[in-house]
Amino acid sequence: MSIYELMAGTLYDLWPQSLRAFAPELALCGAIVCVLLVRVVLPRLPVAVWYVAMAGAAAALWLILPDLTRTALGELSGGEIFTGMLIADGYATVLRAFFLAFALVFIAFVQASKLLDDDADATELSVLALSAVLGMCVMVSANHLLMVFLGIEMASVPCYVLAGILRRRRPGSEAALKYAVYGAAASGVMLYGISLFGGATGSLHLPTMAHRLAELLASPAAAGEATLLIVAGLMLAVGLAFKLSAFPFHYWAPDVFEGAPAEIGAFLSVASKAAALGLTMRLAVCLAGGGAEPSSLPMAAGVGEQIASRAASPAGSDGRERVMIDRERTAGGENAALEAHAGTDRPALHDRAWLQASLAPARKFLYSLLALLAAATCTLGNLAAYGQANIKRLLAYSTIAHAGYLLMPVCAAVVAVGNDPSAARSAVAAMLYYLMIYFFMNFGAFAVVAAVRQAGGDERIESLAGLGRRSPGVAVCFAAMLFSLVGIPPLAGFAAKFVIFGSLVRTDLYLLLAIGGLNTVVSLFYYLRVVRLMFLREADAGAKPLVVPVFSTAGAYIAAFAAPLLLFFVWWDGLLAWAEAAAMALV
């Protein structure tokens, strides 16, 4: 493909398709620039930086809202943008909206919790949070391994800094350093994996990779490349597991959560995790043979000419054509490649049944890897949470354990992609639903920790003793969040666990189900320990008063996080149906 065609194709679909779909991210970029400029150009502007940042996030959210409603109606056409680097389907739209909403809530929350009193710090935090969210948006809409890597780095690097946002606090700086070093190492491994993978399959474009992989596995020479593929896949998994804080790449999490302020903990545990999961789900489903139907592939017979002709006369095309950034395998250029492929006697590339049949070993591998990770992460997270004395550390392990629960529907989706698309779809929906509920319960829990800190408490779990008497409203809300994290019925956490376990049942993953169930029982212990402390133990005689009234900004925030837990238990179907609509795009 000539550079001319590439340029023409890029220009051709840039305006009508790509930029329009990318508008929320552009708004976010604008917001970042504005936040920086406000500090520089108008240092005396009375409007706090917070509001500029919030306005930016709100604008981005507003831009994505029309797509969101179309997702709910199943109308979003969805497709690859930027010549296939990104994809803007319903699944990505829902997750992007989730991140944008999260950014809005997060900035408002940090502002309300009075973590920072310096305006300069506020600028930094806003810029960092917004750019991390930008990275997350790229992560969930990545359709190309380069974008995957880029997204992960864009999301991670601001997080390293966020962990140390309180510069004068030693534990914070230590946490940031550990996070950065660990992250760098993980990125290195992942990049190696990406290059190996690219080398083996000859493409970094996900749907293309899936097809190449299918060809490889179908050909009798597969056995030779199997080891290479396994190593590449595992290295790729290391990067994702780091973001997910999945065992055995979770080591950074407890130290970072303990060192960073609770607000940042909320950011890392909810948004960062959601992005990593969204990406993992897309990668896994794509490589398992699901995913969006690639609208065109350069090696398909006749497609090259089509692209050429349409690039020459853009008005005559339907605007859904893609030009692949593709490492040509054969030195002879595209036509030679086409001829070479035309010579082989394999079925047409668009035959999905063939694709899925060929990818069965890959599915088996993915399923085994994900199940292993899920089970190990879940178990380790729950066990290690037992002995913690610091509430943030406890929540860090709880986060790790939840990463395990959240990997289970990914596993189920991979298994079901081959034979039961509706089960796969409901598994994807289960993960999305769990993420939305997880947002309320986990963010709420960190918000309580932040509120207690602002009220003068410390981060030892013991210091929560007697909170039920000192500030009953907040204690009840916190208890509701903890019960929801366990998954006890009248709360949304139960519904979320229920749909996840339901997806496991539909795909016959009974061993994983048993592990998940046992872990839920185990997790009861350490969550209820906190509840017991709050309600059944009196405060120590010398303890600080530690009063967080419900009728205060912090109290209102906490209540606002607790209320949806009840609401979404009642309005269970509505949210789930919406998630199912979003999952249509993926499977």
Added chain:
Amino acid sequence: MDWASKIPTLLACAWLLPLASFVIILVGGRKLGRAGRGAAWIACGAIVGSFCLSTIALAGWLWINPLAPPADHAHHGPAHASVSSAPEHSRERPAESSLHKSPGSPTAQPLCGIWYTLGEFGSSRVAISYYIDGLTVAMFVMVSLIASCIHVYSIGYMHEELDEVTDEAVRLADGRRLRRPGRFHRFFQHLSLFSFSMLGLIVAGNLAMVFCFWELVGICSYLLIGFYIERSAASNAANKAFIVNRVGDFGMIVGLMVFWAGLGTLSFGDIRNGAGEVVEQGVFSLVRPEKADHDLVIPEGLVRWSARGEISQFARAQAAAGVPAAALPAERIEQWRSSGWGYGLLVLGGLGLFCGCIGKSAQFPLHVWLPDAMEGPTPVSALVHSATMVAAGVYLTARCFPIFVPEVLLTIAVVGCITLLLAATIALTATDIKRVLAYSTVSQLGYMMLALGSGGWVAGVLHLFTHAFFKSLLFLCSGSVIHACRTNELTQMGGLARKMPWTAVTMLVGCLAIIGAGIPLVGGLSGYYSKDAILAQQYVFAAANPHLGWMFYAAAIGAAMTAFYMFRLWFLAFVGKPRDAHVFDHVHESPPVMTGPLVLLAVLAVAVAWHVPLTHWGLEPLLSQARPLGIDQPEFRGLMLASTTIPGEHLSHDASVHTSAALLAFAMGAAGVLLAAVMYAARKLDPADVAGQFPRAYRFLLNKWWFDELYHFLWVRPTMALSRWTAQLDQRVIDYVWDSAARGVTMIARLDDWVDRRMVDRALDRIADAVYRLAIRARGLQSGYVRHYVLAIAVGLVALVVVMSLYWSNASAGW
């Protein structure tokens, strides 16, 4: 102005205003003004507002349905009516009978409609609907007017409740008197709820709604009678009223079920849609269809119900003959109807409904609750036991009159007659001022029932209205007396007229009104008109049914007794020497807030039955207009008791009947008053001597015919014995069985506990310990050194590669 659409709205507002007041007081309570004083103003404002709206509605009603001049009663044909068993027969008659029907005003079309549909079950529906005719609007005005007077009066009467109250009648266990916070606002809260319930009962457009408000009225009376809940007499009386009413309501439910099951509707009137077409036929038009000229016809629903066996047989026969299922031929229905199928159901339904009225209107044999209910504050007695609650039974009887067959009407008449005699005799000897009035109320209610049962619809309802005014006046006067004397006993009063002139005069007016004082054939106080009408109807009834002539004499004697006990009361209280100097010294006239309503009610008690001067407009023409269609037939015979006819009311307007009745009533009243004057004012005859002459009769009457004792023996004691027996059964047998079972379970549990502790727990503890140690070890993985962490990436990756490769090489063999 389109009054027909405004009147329901006006009445709805008038009905809901007291509810709003109730809610406000319920929420605001003691915070409304000082110690809840504001509650009184809210309640009074609401009920006065209701009165104004009702008056406007009445004006609107008269605007669209002007009263016709009284018809000429000279012509009465020999038409005869009975339960139409042959429709051909009734179809022949319209031309003829239209001459004889509705001799008074032409009956106005009632307004029926639905405010809100609660639910629909197939073709049946339960709705908040209305049925508005002259009776409804008149009742609305009467109830809201009397309730307004009583509300205002209560501001003065209940003022003690504003502060902390020391209840003299209640002794605590340690001998001290009960002190409790005042409940001023609570009183007005209940009054408002009561007004709401009563108005709802009146405006209700279907029997189900009537039943709901019927029960609400019962609950309100329970709350008000038991207002001094700490007094055991009051709480017992409240319980008694409630329980006795439940007995009546049982019958009422039976009646409701008959109509609901047989007719599929409980609505009174026809519900029409916007275009004026009937969408749902009401009970009235089903029982008295227009095409049968409003004669009573057994409705098809009841016929089908009672012939259901035959109908299913018919269907089976058709199926056996291989004929496709066809509708039942109409002739069969007519055939069954003419042979009286379903008539028994109509009797049963009517008797059931009347059963409820017996309870609510304190008729024999359920009259026992009303005298005890005098334990409530006197304004409550005035409201509950004159104009509203007890009137509800009479109102419902009048409302449902079109669906009552002669057998039911005869039952009503007999029950009313017995009640009026029974209560009047007890009132002769009662010494508690409020109990005299209570028995008088029972007796007057008996009059109303008697009038209704013997066909005098207007007479009975007119008496309901006039009685409401003078009896509330009498109760309020007695309240004024009690308020001043702090005792109910007539034996401690005497000569009060000097100290309480207003009360004495207004009470005298009330007494004159209740005995029906007036100049025969010219005019008189309100009671004169209604009592005359009742006696005239009795005269006609006795003429038509000679074997029931004793009812006429009973009514006449009752009139004499009424005159005697009312004036006995008045003489004892207001005339002569004070019998108790201590009481007399503290007596004072009541404040204007109490005497004002007395004067207003006295004026009404005199004049409420008068025509507007120089016109033919008045209460009686309004009620004549409200008389249901088709009930004023010269003769009305049932299928079961064919020997009894219910004569039409227009017969009693005959001049000769009227003259005899008026003279007789005057003579009886005068005799009673004279005897009372001789015994209690002039003291020519010592009452004690008279009582000594007939000691047994005196004791019999003083003990209220031993009714309480009889019921205690018949019902209460067996019930208590049964309850004791079941309690014993419960304790001795059932508890024993359960205790043994529980002991057995405990033993098993102990064994289980032992197993659990020794075996399961130990094992579980081991596991838990192991898990905990593992968990602590897992925590130990976290060294805190970043170099370890980064190393862990490498180690982890290598481990994963090894694990997965092993897995792969093992598993891929199978693929």
